Amino acid sequence: MTQAEHKKEELIDYKLISWHFYAGIFYIFVSILAGLSYSLQFLQKYPFPGVEFLSPGRIRLVHTNGVAFGWLINGLVAILYYIIPKLTGHSVLSRKLSYLVFCVYNVLVVGCVIGYLAGKGQAIEWGETPAFLDPFIALGVVLLVINLLTPIFKIRAQKMYVSLWYAAAALIWTPLVYVMGNFLPQYIYPGTSGATITSMYIHDLVGLSVTPLGIAATYYLLPVVMKRPLYSHALSIIGFWGLAFFYPLNSAHHYLFSPIPMWTQYASIGVHVVVYTVVFNIFATIATDWKQLPDNIPLRWIFFGTLAYLITCIQCAVQVTLSAQSIIHFTDWVVGHSHFVLFGTFSFWVTAWVYYILPRIWGVPLYSLSLARWHFWLSALGISIMQIDLLAAGVMQGMMWKNLVPFIDSVAASAPFWWTRTFSGIMILTGECLFLVNLYSTWQDSKRVSSGVLQSQTV
């Protein structure tokens, strides 16, 4: 290791990164358990019927928000704490601030869960965080952004690596999107006018926050784990600017055929083709040495995540047309799509990072490759079954509604699909259990060997 590399290592706070990952892994476990019990309600087999604080409607909030804010944001922020100092050569503004934000953020996540169970959720999709906690969350996000943008700002005169474009843009978009979506429809604009803003919020939170952060993480990790350069720099430029230009313009598609002005609904049929550049770039890089796939654990998670990203992007382009919306909107199709986006794509990309970085932080190799393979196949098969199952259910429900079948018959006809969904959920949960066992055993190993970066601050 050269002296320059050594200096860069000192900029990174590995303890903070591992804390963020531990919190995230805890929340994904809670979220999957919540989702699984919620799915039992659809089979008329809910384990806690008639218990106010565990009502399925409230548990659903724990499931969706736990995945998005507990697991994905914790994981993606941990990744930012790693790649930003690495790529800029500067430390974050203040390490104390990092720990403060970590504590405040995770206290808020727990506060939100308690709020949901007490019936204090807010009626804004993906922004259900209780209204009285929203100002604190906004403040926490602003502090996080200041902390992480400082090192990027210090190298403003130089050209930056593609991961930093996505990171810098996402860091400015996130607070803007959050404030826009959580305050304007709640306090100022009712009904139809509020819905134009809410639909923009739902779309932008995924498109301008989770997506760029996920792509930033993957564009960094892919060349590192493959020890190969990224396939094309030009494609990166097209992909980034395509996202920045087209994504915000795509925002009305959550309320097509609703009373919001029709021209905003036409505007939502934008071009999704640009995101394929990202997919092509990643696959072309993997194709330069695809024989690494079987044995390189982080790489296979990146590979499947990118495959899922491609599939969801093709779906997006179809879904935002009015004719497709006429049938599939309000059905399980949408549920299947969002599971494939948040679990199939982004959770897979973040999991690749966990497999890459935690053993390095602990200074030992992964405890079991075979457990990691089981985790991968259970997750990949589980989410694929869930996706196909829910898409099919969605088309069936949409057709039944259009053909004026009594509503309850469409519910009864969905039962086999909902059973399949629960079983695929059990597969995913089993995979996560193996993941925990594997990580715990690796951590046990590390206690016997004291060469981890936490001790020596080197990788």
Place this chain on the structure above:
Amino acid sequence: MDFIEKFSGVFLIAGLFLFFMAFIGLAVVPVWMVDKVEPRQEIATSVPKLYLDTYSDVETYKAALRKGRDIYIAEACWHCHSQYVRPTANEELRYGPVSMPGEYQNELNLPQLFGTRRVGPDLSRAAYKKSNDWHYAHLYNPTSVVPQSVMPSYPWYFEVKDGVPQPKEEAKALVAYLQWLGSSVVEKSESFASYIDNPLPPKE
């Protein structure tokens, strides 16, 4: 063209400029349009016939509507029930007249409750489709009136007196809110009871 790979291009143009362009085009302008064309409305000007015995004056009725709306949000009803009728997929036959922007310009839609999923049917035309008693029985135990229903039960809004569950204030407020949904439209057109998604007769 170096700026597209530098902080200036990424942060200022992609991050701020393009975002605010989209925000103005797809949020500020449509919001301004809707607000201009459809002024905000009162949620009720008098107590409806159904509630003359329950609520003495319009203010207590409005307070009940607000409370019912809050329970609708607290229990996340809006995750499984939408609140707009689309001009497609035969929805105007199933539910009632297609939703218009003005219907939603009132304080009970702050925040809006359009919803994005229908595990259960749309509720924007729920007013007077079913009786209050049907709603109480349905909230207390949905499968007692619709055997195949997957809706959760809400027994904590009821208290059992002499072995018979009676609705608490919260349940009454929630049902008042449900009977209000679409009531401004039903007064103008015929009763929604003629639409297809009418109560199924309970199975013997």
